[in-house]
Amino acid sequence: MRRALHEASVVGHLAARRLRERLGAGRAATPDVAAWRAQLEPWASSVATAAGGTSCFLDLPASRPPWTDTGIDLEPGQSVSAFAIGRVYLSRLLDVWVGPSFQLWFRVGERGPVFRGTRDSHTFEAARGGRLWIASYFPGEWADPDGRLGTDPREYARAEGGLSVLMVRWPRGRDVAGLYAAWARDPRAPGPVRAEAERLAGAVAPPASWEYLWLLGQGEIYRPTVTPQGRPAIACHTHGDVGILRHEARMPVAQDLTLDWAWRVDELPADLPEDTLPSHDYLSIAVEFDDGQDITYYWSAALPEGTVYRCPLPTWRDRETHVVVRSGPAGLGRWHDERRNLADDYVRIIGGQARQVVRIWLIANSLFQRGHGRCEYASIRLTTNERTLVVL
Known part of the structure; x- marks a missing residue:
């Protein structure tokens, strides 16, 4: 009983805090998917295409367990950029949600290793060839690096929200970091593109031996x-x-x-x-x-x-x-x-x-x-x- 009362007290405190934020200006604005897509669609169809990129937009519902087939096949050494927006909610009442930087995971081929980026966009080079798969991770957990779930996939039915994702596949051998650096100098470049250029230029490596x-x-x-x-x-x-x-x-x-x-x-x-x-x-x-x-x-x-x-x-x-x-x-x-x-x-x-x-x-x-x-x-x-x- 004491434990239940303690948990109820914490939940009540959080619910009251979220209510105050909703009534005031303390709550972060809900991501505007339409505005995000309106920025990136022209860029993907013109600028990225001119650089040899092929692109597609995908929706990733929070209720869908891993994995989702992107339809994109990669060769070893080929680069891909992913841009994402959205939220996956554990509790809308308490405003507990996870964003793309943690939620969006990748896998090349039918087996791992699985990986994610560190921000809402991520460019990576395929270590091997194969089909590209993506997943919405929370509330699950991996059982192994191949991406097999260690939790009941039915848990995803209680998650709400989802992610919208833009995938851009680049030609093999393309200097993608150089492309982003050049695009970042153009004030007309979409905010997510400039953010990815910043990430590529300033990635934070872990301490040695860790x-x-x-x-x-x-x-x-x-x-x-x-x-x-x-x-x-x-x-x-x-x-x-x-x-x-x-x-x-x-x-x-x-x-x-x-x-x-x-x-x-x-x-x-x-x-x-x-x-x-x-x-x-x-x-x-x-x-x-x-x-x-x-x-x-x-x-x-x-x-x-x-x-x-x-x-x-x-x-x-x-x-x-x-x-x-x-x-x-x-x-x-x-x-x-x-x-x-x-x-x-x-x-x-x-x-x-x-x-x-x-x-x-x-x-x-x-x-x-x-x-x-x-x-x-x-x-x-x-x-x-x-x-x-x-x-x-």
Whole structure:
């Protein structure tokens, strides 16, 4: 009963907030698909065609499970541009939706690997030949990199909205980045075309030796930096997106094994308890164990320090546990050193005995409330009395 009342309180708070936004000017305008298409249709039929591109518009309803055949065949090394607009809603009442940057996924051929872009447009070169397929991802989750669903496809029936997509296939060998750079200098170029030129010119690569978790896709959330003292660090900025950055880190779980890290959290992406699905936006560092479980340590906006709970997302509930290590605004903007005994935490929080740590994760989620989250990490280590493994 207490849990149900807590969730109802969070939902009620969010519903009241969305109502105030609807009555005022705080809510983001609904995407104007007609205006978007009116910009891109003339460009696709004239400018892109003159450069050798062939194009088509596709509608991708939120209720349609993966995958959708585009009718486009690609040769190895051939480039494609995708432009998308729209929203896929989990809840219209709470205004919880996902945009194209996370929602639109691609696959070349009948098997993977699957991938997505990082913004509302994405140009890529096919690594191999085959038919191009696209998918609306949420509320599903991939079972494997080939794009097989690990969730019930009937879940898509509860999603609302959809995406409109323009696909442009370019001739093999065409310098597509150069084309966009030239088009961006023309003030008459449509906004989405200029945005794609900007993305191509300024893509954000992940820090060396770190990689994004494939089933959430690539991101532009994390970048390398240094602390004021010159220590290597990783900066994080999330806004309406989600990403998990991973680093291999294999250590047996000895009784004295600790995770040590320093962080400076400047802005939290949520202002509500993060333990419900529509409010589950947060910044954290996590440890993945060899049994598939992970413990993620985070700074909460509202939950008390020491709070422990299973992930509220259905597809993550069986594998991820959240631990609040700091709470509230006190200490934001300052560096803090943290230490957790992983053997003790595993026994107390998950139960049983883990054998080995396999990876360290950095997690950023602002997908649901679309707030800003900013932080930096440094001095990440796994330590015992006999050994120290430097991760960052």
